[in-house]
Amino acid sequence: MLFYGPPGTGKTTAIRALCRKIYNTKSPNLSIPNVIELNASDERGIKTIRESVKQFASTTLDGKLKLVILDEADSMSRDAQNALRRVIEDFSTNCRFCLIANYANKIIPAIQSRCCKFRFGPITKSNDQIIKRVKEICEKENINFTEDGLKTLIKVSNGDARKLVNDIEGVYKAYGKITKENVLLLSNTVDLSVYELLFYDLLRNNLVKMVQLIHSAMKENSLECSVLVNNLGELVKESELENKLMILNEFSDLEKRVLNGGSQNVQSMAIAGILFKYRS
Known part of the structure; x- marks a missing residue:
């Protein structure tokens, strides 16, 4: 199995709960002979796969299936993942594997094709x-x-x-x-009303005034450009703007530029430009 999704969405908790159900135990730390749990970010080399995992998977205990849990498997090196693929193939008769990752695309296709994949989505405020x-x-x-x-x-x-x-x-x-x-x-979060007020001010002013409003809001509230564009993006989604998809697409490109080290000042002006371009 491959459990993947953002941090804090219950991936590790889910497999631990499943283990307690299958192996009929209430042990909080899964101290079960049939289960081994490794944090792949600490033990992610070929040596760990060939020694610890292979040794565990190759033996049987009371005729019951064993389970290997590899947390943060997406941090494993490619060579280690290839070694793991071979272990999964060789010992599938008496051992099962559960890989836990934040990003499924960092798991090699050869392993993904051998797994039943389960995506864990983030919790929502409306839940x-x-x-x-x-x-x-x-x-x-x-x-x-x-x-x-x-x-x-x-x-x-x-x-x-x-x-x-x-x-x-x-x-x-x-x-x-x-x-x-x-x-x-x-x-250290700004009240949503600050973004709402700014958003509706931006929709009814000229471009020069829009830039001034954005710079003022960022300075007064100590806002980073990435935080601002994320919150404005949420308001765009909920708005009735006809070109919201185009705005969100350009906001996405803008956020990428910020995360890659682009100028906060330049990109904040770009926010104004995007909204001015598509708001009508």
């Missing part, structure tokens, strides 16, 4: 189950919260459940209560 679970955590730990606080907490987690749980503890320890204001303070 009622997530809101319910966060409330359960807060109530169990006697943490005071507001509805707005929880919704903001889920939003700033960007789909990462691990970050979400850590932020619950962080906000509570810092401020004693989970409110929208406290979450924004701890995460």
